[in-house]
Amino acid sequence: MKVAIIGGTGFVGLYITRHLLAAGHVPRLLVRPGSESKVERPESCEIVHGDVSDPSSLVECVRGCDAVIYLIGILREFPAQGITFEALQYQGVVDTIAAAQENCVGRFVLMSANGIRPDGTAYQRTKYRAEQALKDSGLRWTIFRPSVIFGDAEGRMEFCSQLKKDIINSPLPAPLFHAGLLPTKAGLFELAPVSIEDVADAFVLALSESRTESQTYSLCGPERLSWKAILSTIAAASGRTKLMVPAPALAIKAAAGLFDRFPWFPISRDQIRMLMEGNVCTENDGFARLGLTPTHFGVDQLGYLARGD
Template identity: 75%
Template sequence: MKVSIIGGTGFVGSAICRQLLAAGHQPRLLVRPGREHRIQDPDRCEVVAGEVSDPAALERCLAGTEAVIYLIGILREFPQRGITFDGLQRVGVEDTIAAAKRQGVERFVLMSANGIRADGTPYQRSKFLAEEALKESGLRWTIFRPSVIFGDPEGRMEFCSQLKKDIIDSPVPAPLFYSGLIPRNAGGFELAPVFIDDVAAAFVLALSESRTESQTYSLCGPQRLSWKEILTTIAAAVGKTKLMLPAPAIAVKATASLFDRYAWFPISRDQIEMLMEGNVCTENDSFARLGLVPTPFGIDRLDYLNRPA
């Protein structure tokens, strides 16, 4: 099957491309100019140069393919640079849906995110609206909602590598965020890290399994781990013992309100808010429904954190 991928040079996209090729599919990637060096296997992937905001590039990317996978997502927006949640996570999806219809591409697989809702942060709202647009499109769709994804980033941005860089390697104590004024259960909110190869396997399986059509899958790992447990595991994986101290979320958000417009500041107000909501699946049977077994999070899967940056 020839598959168009929008967002194929990122962390998730590269893993999906690798598994598509292994399964005998032919990926065609829409690649922003200057990002050609990030293509996973340039000799085996078709490449269309262009931006998702360029209608002609979208048309070229989708022409003659049988399915499209949309993966573009950002964790922070910088409107002054034209980088917004709405533009990339809603409008980009809607434009790709329209292009798919014009090109006769009926199969559409979307990467959304666990925990999205209509009344959430701008990130969550844009993902929610993209899902609604796809459901109403008339295309044969599948939606995946991963929790935080871990695995070898191969030089790209990834959850554990980012935490190692910003928190574990920092000389200051690791923050255990808590709500309110009294540090009850600091760092106790839970996440369900999901392994990158398991996420990629779900996407590739969806292309060949008609039972996945008109289905939404929340992809969570098999463990519910607290923020403190995750930081402790990452520190242990790199041979460190990290001092951790309670940190009031309200104070961190106040600081972020002053500086999160700048890329050098490590976290935004919305990221703190979403982090403290937790990120676990209310229903955790998606991998079982897909016939896949998720990989546990642990030191043995974090050896890539010891490689030189």
């Protein structure tokens, strides 16, 4: 099967491309000029140079393919640089759907996100609208909604590596965010980290099994872990201990209100909001429905954090 991948040079795209090749598929990647070095095993992939903002590039990428996988997502937007949720998480999906329809590519697999909703943050709203556009497209679709994803980043951005860089390696105490003024529940909101290997397995399985069509799967790891427990695990995997202190979210949001338009500031107001909402699966377990067993999140699975600073 020839599979077009939009967003194939990122962290998730790296692993999905590997798993597609291992399963005997032929990935065709849309690659921006200058990003060719991010393609692993380029001799085994087909490369289309272009950008998601160019509909003609999308048409070229999907033409002759059996399926399309759309992976592009960002955690923060920087409108001055043309990096927006609207463009990359919604309009890019709409344009890729149109390219697939034009070229009779009937199969479309979309990476969304756990916890999205129509009345949430800009990140959540654009992901939700993209899902609706795909469901209304007439294509044979599958949607995956992973929680926070962990795994060896290999130089790309990844949840645990980013927390190690921004929090664990910082000389400042780690913040245990809490609502209100009293720190009675500081750092106790829960996430369900999911392995990138498991996410890639789910995507590849969806291409070969018709039972996954017209289905939405939330992908969460087997444990619901508090923010405090996750930071402790990342610190231990990095060979460190870390002081942690309660941090009122209102104060952090106030600082983010001043500085989150700058890339050097580590977190945005919306990221704080979504983080404190938690990110665990509340619907039927996606991995159980797929017949897959998710990977435990622990020190042994985070060995890649011990490499470098």
